[in-house]
Each structure stands twice: as C-alpha cells, then as structure tokens.
Amino acid sequence: MTGQPRLLLRNGMSPVGTGGSAPIDILISAEGRMLDIAPGICASEVMSIDVGGRLVTPGFVDMHQHLDKSFTLADAPNRDGTLMGAIEAFRAYSKGLEKENILKRAEATLDTCVAMGTSAIRTHANLDYELELKSVEAMCELRAKSRGRIHLEVVAFATSSAARGDLAVARELLERAIAAGADCIGGTPNLAPDPRNYIDMLLDVAERHDRCVDLHIDETLDPGARWFDYLVEQTMRRGMGGRVVGSHVSSLSAVSDDEARRSIDAAAKAGVAVCTLPAANLFLQGRDRRQLVPRGLTRVAEMLDAGVPVATASDNIQDAFVPVGSGDLLEIARWTILAAHLMEDATGRAFRMITDTPAQIMRLGADYGFRAGAFADLVVSRSENVGRLVAGGAADRSVMHRGEFVAGPLCAIHTAVPA
Incomplete structure (x- = not known):
C-alpha cells in the first residue's frame, strides 16, 4: 500500500479465530487507512500509541436502525406490546415532531453507538404523511455532521402510512427523498393494500436511481404472509442480486421445513440478504400466545448454512418497538446466539453478523475490514479474544474512525511519542 505514514499503533493483539490472538502493530496513513498490519513494525518519524496489549478488531456495523425513533418511549408508549400498537403509537406522536427534535435525539443515540464501537449505521428514516421528509432531511443532516466519526447511510423508509395511500403518492415521496439525499429505498409491503404492486x-x-433496497418484510408469525418469496423472485428477474435485503422475515419460522428450505435456497441463489432483528422480534411477536410462545426470529441458522448473507442489528432503541437497548452491537450478538439457537462457532458467527457480513451487504467493499488498504475503523478493547468479546463484552473500549480515536480512554492520549 502507498500513502504517507502518520500513526503507529503498537502492542496490540489481532484476533486468531474466535479463541486466540496474536501480537500486532498497525501502521496508519495520513488518509486514515491501514498501510501495514504485522508484529514488530519499524517506522521512523511517525507518532506512536501503545495500546497496552488490547484486542484490535474491525468496527461494528449496525445495518438496521431507526435513529429517528430512538428514546421516544416515554412520549409514545406501546400500550399492547404489538407491532401495530407500536406503529400507531409512533404515528400519533410523530404528527407534532419537528426536524430539530428528531436530529437531537438521533445525534445522542449515534454518540452512544460510536462509544460502543459502531463504525457504520444504516438508518431507516420514516417517509409518510405525518412526517413527510422531516426524518430523511434530519438523517441526511446528521450524516454530513458525523462524517468524521461514523459512516451513516439513510434509507427512505416508506412506512405503512405511505403504503396505505395512493401508490403514485408513495412513489412521489420516495422521489423527493432521493432528491433530498437518501441512499437506499425501504418500505413495508406487507401493510400495503397490494403488497405485490408495492x-x-x-x-x-x-432501479431507476441505482439504489439498494432494504425492506421490512413478513414481520409476522402468520405463515400465509410470504411476500419475501416474491421479493426474491423479482430480485432474480431484475438481476438485482447483492442489492436487496429482507429485514425480519419472521413468518418463515412458521412454515414447514420443506417450504422454508425452498425459500432459503431461492434467496441464496438470487443473492438476497437477510437482516434479523432479535430485540424487536422477541418483544413484538407472539403476543397472542399463552403456551409455547415463539421467539419470533427468522430461520437464522438454516440461512447461514445455506449461504444466505445474514446480519443482525439493533433495530430500535428505547421506543415503542423496542423498550430497551444500549446501542451495543455485542449485546445484540449475544441475543442472536440465544434467540436463534446458534451452536457451532456461535460467537464467531454472531461476530461476523455485526462486522463482515453487514459490511458486505452495505457494499462497503475494500474500505472496511482488518486488512491493509481498509480504513482504520477499529475497536480497541480489553478482551482476550473475539469469543470472550462477544460472550461478555468489554468495559474498556476505544474506537477509531479513519485513523482517529473518536471515543474511549485512548482518546485521552494527546501526546504520542515517536516510534
């Protein structure tokens, strides 16, 4: 790699699988990219920081959040604990929302996520008759404001309010959102009058704007709600593999194994990725059951085995959809292991679901990862290895974005010494 060296991280530990680690130094360029990753790097006339034997991993990628809704639980409580209850609660509350309020809460949430090690977020911003473009505009403003700390993608999320209206009006809202700067297209087809047309x-x-698609789809335990299959079919027909995500896909857990296998194999062939949201699914699904209450997640392990790219993410944080949440993706990884019954290489799989896999789905490409040439978007933590990090977390975390510490105790190191 070429580039002017600027900083050397010394005395770190690099993950070896999930159960081991090895000594490592990292040489970082003035552009914030990793030039070299190796033990005992010698670099003259660059500043250095001794990370004290801490584990160094790629930053976490939260590919499904709702920053515009976070920390609204007190003002928009979900009275019955259902998905529709949450939708109605936030819809009523959002009628009085202004962009400044959305931006303030979203920025506070983003600060928390950065401190926990998140280096990239894809946030779904409500696009509907109550808020119109307020959420999209707020998230685009936050994206510009936060470029020095995190990579933020904005999904124009055509909600159920838009879906229940005229299709042409929903399309017009999406066009306006793209003009305002939205990166991706989202929506809730199951709640539309005609999901197929939606x-x-x-x-x-x-397709017209060359955008990726990330849909809330089949977020129900009704085995008859199977619009994921149509999404997969259309992705294949249009040649959009690698650009389409189905989030939730909960109803796949309610059908027969054979039927599920056909859907999963088709998704793998079409190049459709899946994002599971354990916090929301555990809280909202199965409220009507009194015995053997289902977990509400999709078939995570079977999808992974079939080669479907599966990420896990926060979804909502302390709002009507999820009343808890800390912005810590390691917490989400642990919940995924438990709720999805992951067994073989459980911590490794869960870690990839908050790092490499969502980075691949979000098409971050060579800019992301623990390799020379990628941006130095790193988490430096006191943990023995990735397995321990996922299983128990790490109270001591320092977070680097593009070669600059943006959170944690290593931010306090203002005077580095020559290597």
Whole structure:
C-alpha cells in the first residue's frame, strides 16, 4: 500500500479465530487507512500509541436502525406490546415532531453507538404523511455532521402510512427523498393494500436511481404472509442480486421445513440478504400466545448454512418497538446466539453478523475490514479474544474512525511519542 505514514499503533493483539490472538502493530496513513498490519513494525518519524496489549478488531456495523425513533418511549408508549400498537403509537406522536427534535435525539443515540464501537449505521428514516421528509432531511443532516466519526447511510423508509395511500403518492415521496439525499429505498409491503404492486414500485424506484433496497418484510408469525418469496423472485428477474435485503422475515419460522428450505435456497441463489432483528422480534411477536410462545426470529441458522448473507442489528432503541437497548452491537450478538439457537462457532458467527457480513451487504467493499488498504475503523478493547468479546463484552473500549480515536480512554492520549 502507498500513502504517507502518520500513526503507529503498537502492542496490540489481532484476533486468531474466535479463541486466540496474536501480537500486532498497525501502521496508519495520513488518509486514515491501514498501510501495514504485522508484529514488530519499524517506522521512523511517525507518532506512536501503545495500546497496552488490547484486542484490535474491525468496527461494528449496525445495518438496521431507526435513529429517528430512538428514546421516544416515554412520549409514545406501546400500550399492547404489538407491532401495530407500536406503529400507531409512533404515528400519533410523530404528527407534532419537528426536524430539530428528531436530529437531537438521533445525534445522542449515534454518540452512544460510536462509544460502543459502531463504525457504520444504516438508518431507516420514516417517509409518510405525518412526517413527510422531516426524518430523511434530519438523517441526511446528521450524516454530513458525523462524517468524521461514523459512516451513516439513510434509507427512505416508506412506512405503512405511505403504503396505505395512493401508490403514485408513495412513489412521489420516495422521489423527493432521493432528491433530498437518501441512499437506499425501504418500505413495508406487507401493510400495503397490494403488497405485490408495492414491492414492484419500490424496486422500480431503486432501479431507476441505482439504489439498494432494504425492506421490512413478513414481520409476522402468520405463515400465509410470504411476500419475501416474491421479493426474491423479482430480485432474480431484475438481476438485482447483492442489492436487496429482507429485514425480519419472521413468518418463515412458521412454515414447514420443506417450504422454508425452498425459500432459503431461492434467496441464496438470487443473492438476497437477510437482516434479523432479535430485540424487536422477541418483544413484538407472539403476543397472542399463552403456551409455547415463539421467539419470533427468522430461520437464522438454516440461512447461514445455506449461504444466505445474514446480519443482525439493533433495530430500535428505547421506543415503542423496542423498550430497551444500549446501542451495543455485542449485546445484540449475544441475543442472536440465544434467540436463534446458534451452536457451532456461535460467537464467531454472531461476530461476523455485526462486522463482515453487514459490511458486505452495505457494499462497503475494500474500505472496511482488518486488512491493509481498509480504513482504520477499529475497536480497541480489553478482551482476550473475539469469543470472550462477544460472550461478555468489554468495559474498556476505544474506537477509531479513519485513523482517529473518536471515543474511549485512548482518546485521552494527546501526546504520542515517536516510534
């Protein structure tokens, strides 16, 4: 790699699988990219920081959040604990929301996520008749304001309010959102009068503007709600593999194994990725059951085995959809292991679901990862290895974005010494 060296991280530990680690130094360029990763790097006339034997990993990637809703639980409580209850609660509350309020809460949430080690977020911003473009505009403003701390993607999320209206009006809202700076196309086809036409419209807009698609789909335990299959079929027909995500896909857990296998194999062939959201699914799904209450997640392990890219993410934080949440993706990884019954290489799989896999789905490419040439978006933590990090977390975390510490105790090191 070429580039002017600027900083040397010394005395770190690099993950070896999930159960081991090895000594490592990292040489970082003036552009914030990793030039070299090796033990005992010698670099003259650059500043250095001794990280004290801490574990160094890539930053975490939270590919499904709702920053515009976070920390609204007190003002918009979910009275019955259901998905529709949450939707109605926030819809009523959002009628009085202004962009400044959305931006203030979202920025506070983002600060928390950065401190926990998150280096990239894809946030779904409500696009509907109550808020119109307020959420999208707020998130685009936050994206510009936070470039020095985190990579932020904005999904124009055509909600159920938009879905229940005229299809042409929903399309017009999406076009306005893209003009305002939205990166991706989102929506809730299951709640539209005609889910098939709604999926077609969302994909049409995405194709026209060369955008990725990330849909809330089949977020129910009704085995008859199977619009994920149509999304997969259309992705294959349009050649959009690698650009489409189905989030939730909970109803797949309610069908027969054979039927599920057909859907999973088709998704793998079409190049459709899945994002599971354990916090929301555990809280909202199965409220009507009194015995053998289901977990509400999709078939995570079977999808992983079939080669479907599966990420896990926070979804909502302390709002009507999820009343808890800390912004810590390691917590989400642990919940995924438990709720999805991950067994073989559980911590490794869960770690990849908050790092490499969502980075791949978000098409971060060579800019992301623990390799020369990637940006130095890193988490430096007191943990023995990745397995321990996922299983128990780490109270001591320092977070680096593009070669600059943006959170944690190593931020306090103002005077580095020559290597």
